[in-house]
Amino acid sequence: MTDDLCLRPATQLADLLRNREISARELLDAHLDRIDRLNPSVNAVVTLDADGARAAADAADATLAAGDPVGPLHGLPVAHKDTHATGGMRTTWGSPLHADTVPLRDELVVARLQAAGAIRIGKTNVPEFAAGSHTFNPLFGATHNPYRHGLSAGGSSGGAAAALAAGFVPLAEGSDMGGSLRNPAGFCNVVGLRPTPGRVPTWPAPMAWSQLSVQGPMGRTVADVALQLSVLAGPDPRVPIALGDDPTAFAADLPTSLAGLRVAWAPDLGGQVTVDPAITAVLAPSVGVFESLGATVEEACPDLSGADDVFGTLRAWLFDAAFSDLARRSPDKLKESIRWNAELGAKLTGSDLARAEQQHTKLYERMVAFFEQYDVLLAPTTQVLPFPVEIEYPTEIAGVHQENYLEWMRSCTVVSATGCPALSVPGGFTGDGLPVGLQVIGAPRADRRVLEVGHAFEQATRFGERRPAL
Template identity: 60%
Template structure:
């Protein structure tokens, strides 16, 4: 056994397994010890099954001893987001209506990660049906931030972020509609990627042509994130809109430079949303850091005025289609904010949805033209730092009221409807020591280039 710890990078842990410097069983015990230390307070991993995990680690060791080929994540402990179906494993979607649900088959992202050799330990907590960027539900309760357990870990991939930041797992996966990978990454001091639409295909899903939600990776550094992306990216015949580039393109080590980079920097997309003063200070310092390291930084932003109506219309339409019938049968089984969001879709017409898709097309074209002049767009990931965990959502920013559970997430969901890849990278902290990330956005399809730029920022920042 080596001096490997749960704080070692995922690449280091995977390499040590392959080199027989540590066994999968030994690595699992290190992580189970950390889970025992931290999970009770943080409530990040749910449906934990230690016996099955130990059996899986033993099987991983036997597989390696047989001389059979090992996947890139062989022997790494892993917990899947509780909205992603894992065959034979309790999957609740954060809803009491599915508290005892056990799927019969893996969904695609799970299938790929399991095929890469992970040892499944459990699921990671989510908000009800992944709605909202604060992780709490009536089945398992609230997930808390490892940096300050009185604060939110974000969401909807909040359990994943908390488990990863606390060292309970070396990698995490999730999904992102309005910021569900980016916001928890910002809140917990991690790297979280919303890939280009089509980069990480999803299956099964009720509507393969609906494009606001995507699966993606989360990690403690950009290199580890690229490793997981190499496993989950790539085409699949079950997902007709998947991009054709194989996931292996992301496997090599990631390195980049900021020298000569053309950066469009903005705090609020020209006044499109309010930003907490402490987040603003970190975002401004990120701009200065980019300039000190050779980037040309301009105060510039695309016109995304259509994004708010576009996102809210498509979200309400999708939620009503997915949950409307269930809400009608169980009107008291949904949290109020989600029920309201579902009902907002009931009055939408075909013309409303058509308008939203036409606007989304215009937003994509706006970004295509914008990136003729700039290589990346940099702005806050979240408009606020981690807020108290006993709040459902921030009710105000700098004294400006936030009327709904979506209002404070504009910095993330405005980017969602452009279709561009966006990564949250740790950029600093508030005076209270709470993590703050910045969001780097690149042209659609430029995911590898985005990772290189994020890695260069990470190196310059010294995280």
């Protein structure tokens, strides 16, 4: 029964808690026991506060017993990405520079989960300063894929994805600049949503107008992700790009029929990316699934020209602002890929940034026009299968050389540049049991639409119900 509780959907657990069929303490202890037994081989949870979580669970049970109002996540254990500041709990950013850093307060995404009743148990592993889509760092080492020990869990929210797949928590949150919510979801057979920029406000943020990096929810089901989005989204006056829509609508029931939906399928994003043929082979039957659900499917892709330059330029600019001073003072304290990215940013001119923003504008306009013809765009989440943890990043895909630590993630980075919401859902498995993610991309601000489409596909295929044999 203990492990059964740890693998149930968060939506179901939330109902059991509210109806007092299980207690928050019982649910927490089940997860803590599973973490104790299995986390040493996965290395997903890197900071654990069992005593603090037990006290919070007992308080949650007392609130329910008193009949007081509770939030939608009341009593659900949650682990926070180790780049998200948690007041009174160590936050390392995966860097020796912050090995003992304990923030004074929660950042907004953490505070909103707590306000909704979630119980903080600890932190999930990340790459150093969340740079790169493979989770390893000098403090805690590598996170292993629950479906195959020795292989990557993706990143940078790799610890979060692995913790979900392994049944350590029912909900987790992450962030995504170039795929960090989607890539690990694809590698670990869970669900990750990169929301429209501003949908989940980020505060504090040193460059609050930037739309390249976003925060968002992860879960084992699309409904779990939608439930979490309903408490993470919503306006905040401190965040200039925050969207003002009512977030509670995200928690409404999701449909299973896609009758009349217009779907575009782009297995290589219009020739923009090189994809391992093993991934394409797994995802190809998805077309038939969507047609069986009532959708019409055509192979089509928007014009993504300039997306690489937009993403590369704006990312380098952000890395220059964040890391160049540190790289000059203590180059040995940062991994080479961060220094490289910051050095690119330091060489940028005003003209470079102006060109990137002009391309950014044109790209956005083309996406808006594309989604007047189609409701969603389908593509592979990742271009490669999970790879050995000892490798920093793949240097070749299907015989094509990858120039740097960003190239192999382009199936996600070019989508980041568009400003569109994108959801990774379990898309199937290779013959030898490795997960493959399907990316569902929607029009700007159509976050609800991608959740609906992902849910219908999930319910038709049930790929996400296949759990790892830990």
